[in-house]
Amino acid sequence: MTSASELPTRLRQQVHQFLLDSLNPDSELKCDIMHTWGQAEKDYMLSLCKDKRIFPLLYKRLKSKPQADGYIVDKLGSMHRNNAGRNLKLFSELRQILNAFHKAGIEVILLKGSYLAPVVYGDIANRVLRDIDLLIRMEEMIRVLEVMKSLGYTQRENYACCQGSPQKLMEFLAGRKHLHPFFKGDIAVEIHATIAGPTDPQINIDDFWQRSQTIQMMGCPARVFSPEDFLLHLCLHATFQDIFTNGLLTVQDIRFFMTKVASRINLNEMLARARQLHMENAVDMTMLLTRRLAGLDSCGSFFKDARFGNEGELELVAMEQMFTGKVSRSYSDFSASTPIQRIKLVFSRWFVSRHALEYQYGNLNNVFQVIKAYGMRFRYLLSSHAAGLRSVTSRDSMLHQTSEQQGKIRDWLKEK
Numbered sequence: 001m002t003s004a005s006e007l008p009t010r011l012r013q014q015v016h017q018f019l020l021d022s023l024n025p026d027s028e029l030k031c032d033i034m035h036t037w038g039q040a041e042k043d044y045m046l047s048l049c050k051d052k053r054i055f056p057l058l059y060k061r062l063k064s065k066p067q068a069d070g071y072i073v074d075k076l077g078s079m080h081r082n083n084a085g086r087n088l089k090l091f092s093e094l095r096q097i098l099n100a101f102h103k104a105g106i107e108v109i110l111l112k113g114s115y116l117a118p119v120v121y122g123d124i125a126n127r128v129l130r131d132i133d134l135l136i137r138m139e140e141m142i143r144v145l146e147v148m149k150s151l152g153y154t155q156r157e158n159y160a161c162c163q164g165s166p167q168k169l170m171e172f173l174a175g176r177k178h179l180h181p182f183f184k185g186d187i188a189v190e191i192h193a194t195i196a197g198p199t200d201p202q203i204n205i206d207d208f209w210q211r212s213q214t215i216q217m218m219g220c221p222a223r224v225f226s227p228e229d230f231l232l233h234l235c236l237h238a239t240f241q242d243i244f245t246n247g248l249l250t251v252q253d254i255r256f257f258m259t260k261v262a263s264r265i266n267l268n269e270m271l272a273r274a275r276q277l278h279m280e281n282a283v284d285m286t287m288l289l290t291r292r293l294a295g296l297d298s299c300g301s302f303f304k305d306a307r308f309g310n311e312g313e314l315e316l317v318a319m320e321q322m323f324t325g326k327v328s329r330s331y332s333d334f335s336a337s338t339p340i341q342r343i344k345l346v347f348s349r350w351f352v353s354r355h356a357l358e359y360q361y362g363n364l365n366n367v368f369q370v371i372k373a374y375g376m377r378f379r380y381l382l383s384s385h386a387a388g389l390r391s392v393t394s395r396d397s398m399l400h401q402t403s404e405q406q407g408k409i410r411d412w413l414k415e416k
Contacts, residue, residue, distance in 0.1 A: 007044055011037075015045045016323050022058050023252060026295035029061065034069035046075050048323065052248045053128035055079045060126065084125035086186075087117065091124055091218065093187050094132055098220035100147050101136075109135035109212055109223045111192065112237070112253075115230075118217070120256045128249075131181065131188035137209070138193045141169050141179065153182035153189065157361065195233055200240045201277045227261045228270035232279065239282035239413055243406045244321040247289060254286070255294035281413050285318055293319075314412055317405050327403040350378055 007015075014033065021027040034042075049055035059076035062068040094114060101108050111134060117127035136144055157180045173179070178192040196203040211226040225233060231254070238250040258265075274283040292315075351374065358364055361373045 007040060011041055012044070012323075015041055015048070019045065019048065019054070019058070019248070020293055022061055023054060023248065024293055024295050029065065031062070031065050031067040031069070034072060037069075042069065042072055046072065049076065050079060051325075052246065052322070053130075054248050054252065056083060056126040056128065057252055080125060083128055087124040087127075087129060090129055090132060090187060091118065093184070093189075095218045095220060096151060097132070097134070097148075097189065098217060098222055100151055101144075102221055104143060104147050106136060106140050106143060106147070107223060109209070109225065110215075110217060111135055111195070111233070115217075115224050116253055116257065119215075120253075120260050127253075131190055133190050133192065135192045135195065135205075138170055138173065141173065141191070141193065144179070144191055148182045148189070148191070151184070153184045155180045155182055195236065197241065200236060201279050201282075203236075203277060227265045228273060231257065231265065231270060232273060232277070232283070235274075235279065235283045235286040238286050239279075239409075243326055243409050244285075244289075244318045245324055245326040247318065247322040250286065251290045251294045254290045258290075278414075281415060285315065288315060289318060314409065318409060321402070321406060321409070324402045327399065327406050349381060350374070352377070 015037075018030075018033060021029055037045075046055075049058055055076050056079075059073070059080045062073050062076065098108060113127055113129040114132050114134065117124040117129060121127045173193050177194055177197050178190045182189040182191070194203065194205045195208070196205075208225055208229050211229055212223045213226060214221060214223055216222070224230065234250055234253055234257070238244060238247055242250075244250075271280075271283070274280050354364060354370060357370065357373045357377065361376060364370045364373055
């Protein structure tokens with residue numbers, strides 16, 4: 001697939017605008033422009049659709065347009081069918097997981113796509129899920145490990161050092177949002193204890209639990225956030241956690257969500273909670289972009305009643321991030337540091353405490369096991385960050401620009 005750096009800026013922007021028009025139900029779609037594109041532009045658009053997880057909605061709009069490019073429609077249709085098959089498998093697994101937790105007396109809140117795909121989108125084929133995201137109370141996590149193991153799920157890191165102790169597991173989860181992912185074949189499940197990371201606005205997750213509501217999901221009891229909290233979570237995820245890099249999907253999530261539940265959302269209550277959590281800027285920008293890109297009428301009266309600000313230059317910067325990838329803060333620090341500082345940064349990430357190693361690799365009873373664990377951690381860091389570090393050290397101008405822009409957004413989000 002063609003990367004962004006391989007296309008001239010003018011052609012990239014042309015593809016971006018076509019995608020924005022395609023995803024806005026109020027925009028007139030001019031499919032003729034597709035026939036002026038070469039293979040590079042077509043492949044770039046398809047790679048964006050796959051990476052940003054918007055291909056089902058694009059296919060839904062283009063398949064009824066006779067003037068649409070046949071190659072693109074065929075490729076999107078193939079992706080859509082594959083996603084439908086994968087989601088059938090995912091939701092079959094979700095039903096088993098919910099049943100098992102219900103039998104164990106463990107309450108579950110469905111997060112993001114696990115709720116959005118079947119309930120809000122109405123067709124699981126139209127929403128791409130990378131994994132299954134669930135929220136469970138912290139004190140249940142030891143039992144969660146047992147239930148997931150009984151269902152055949154494994155983890156690449158274990159919790160042997162916790163030795164069945166809820167207290168030790170809670171110590172591990174301090175500053176983390178979720179347990180290490182669970183895997184069964186190509187299915188991944190993330191069990192969250194909270195929805196906010198250490199650098200995010202500090203949320204009292206107990207408040208979200210108290211306001212959550214009971215639903216039936218595929219015949220199994222489950223819970224979901226209240227409409228106001230669900231919208232706040234989407235804004236939190238889009239801004240502090242993704243820096244708008246998944247904004248194309250978030251805007252559509254909010255559009256579909258608002259279409260379904262707008263009449264039940266207490267706007268004043270949601271904005272009051274946003275202010276309490278210091279999320280005013282996050283909510284403001286996310287809603288502003290949704291109004292711009294998803295169509296005012298499609299979201300009912302919500303935006304007509306709301307008065308979201310115009311952030312000018314930052315709005316354009318946020319929109320640009322929708323077509324980029326997230327640049328980790330550590331990459332930004334690495335890029336801006338001296339050679340000596342870079343060496344120190346690498347060693348600080350590699351040589352963590354023995355206590356931290358044990359949470360990742362289990363009990364380490366002698367020096368040889370410790371040395372082996374550090375070797376495993378080095379291989380893990382190398383495989384996880386090698387591509388990013390190569391981009392940083394190669395002085396990739398597009399990456400540096402993206403890093404600077406995302407730094408501006410991070411700083412602005414924290415302003416009060």
